[in-house]
Amino acid sequence: MRLEVSIPPLLRDCALGQTRFSITAGTLDEGLQRLFETYPLLRVHLYDEAERLRKHVLIFFNGESIAWLDRLDIPVRTGDRLTILQAVSGG
């Protein structure tokens, strides 16, 4: 199934200049794995050395933070959305 991914424009250089693209995955877990295998630099920006999501970053699956999910091996349906958000300060 195709997972629609959206990343912050400031990180587009980590994904060959794209901010929106899709990845094929059976589950959310697999989708995240595939995302970071394909774009390893993205992981560096989103996770710290201890593999924890950085505190100015959130990952949303269909509008809900993945931090709220009990498990990540949930099936992906075509059209599901993964949105990566990071704090920006501009005003």
Next chain:
Amino acid sequence: MAIEVQIPGPLRNYTGQQSRVQAEGSTVGEVLQNLQAQYPGLGSQLYEADGSVRRFINLFVNGEDIRGQNGLDTQLKSGDKLGILPAMAGGSQSLSPDQVQRYHRHLIMPEVGSRGQRRLANAKVLIVGAGGLGSPAAMYLAAAGVGKIGIADFDVVDVSNLQRQILHGSEDVGRPKVDSARDTIARINPTVEVVAHNEPLTSQNAREIIRDYDIVVNGTDNFPTRYLVNDVCQFEGKPLVDGSIMRFDGQLTVYAPGHGCYRDLFPAPPPPGAVPSCAEAGVLGVLPGIVGSLQALEAIKLILGVGEPMVGRMLLFDGLSMEFRELKLRKDPNCPVCGEHPTITEPIDYVQFCGVPQQTALIG
């Protein structure tokens, strides 16, 4: 010929609670007479004993005051709409005839009306940063009739601000932003009281400044001030209409007391240098126009108590794809500021917390 007559809230008791009724007539005077014939209770509301229309009743044809036309003899044609707007009683609470004219398009909306307009007039909104976001927010809030607008900014206008900071113009370069903001607001709506806070917002002064306002609109451009404003709004129990921008993208949400805060999303700022500022990464000039206008809209909704404020959700705007996307937010019970057992109850040292200098604070 039947004309649609718009009945304001206070007079609907006489029209069976209908907000729009039909009455025959080819002039305003005829329509009023026929309206009175249909709804006899309206007579004493609209007319003096001598048969003249009461002084505090304002009449509009398609939004234009009949005093600027032919008064009661103003001709009506099919499809015209006649609006009736009484200046509300209540001493200092009443709307003046000037206000009735100025805010007519608000007054005919059931969500605003005379009561909502008076709420706006009594509202006090602090705008932190007279920059990209603060400009449209301040201008729309002023135009909408918000009674008191505070502007917190200690910067002076730079020519590089003008591509997006529409409170300021070329002739303002070098002037304090609060001064050009005050002039622009006065030009839009001289009845607004502008309070200029021409000083950096700090851990020492922020509580005292924010305490005087009902709502805070966040238009700051740096992380230390974002955490400062967030924390102080929580301490003081003030709703914070938050926005931030970068290049073609914007984020918007409302932190209402008791419903979460900025720290629930972002417990800590990015490491210094990890996320550039607008000065470093750029921002399309119109982008803050969109997000700042949405902030004004959210502030007005809070003042009026209408609609569904952006509480518990964040709007992401992508100007390149022209897409709005909504994310759900949750309160963090372990938040050190708004959680169940807060450990931060006074402003801290935000420069140290963010690990960045605050010298660019509030540039927008």
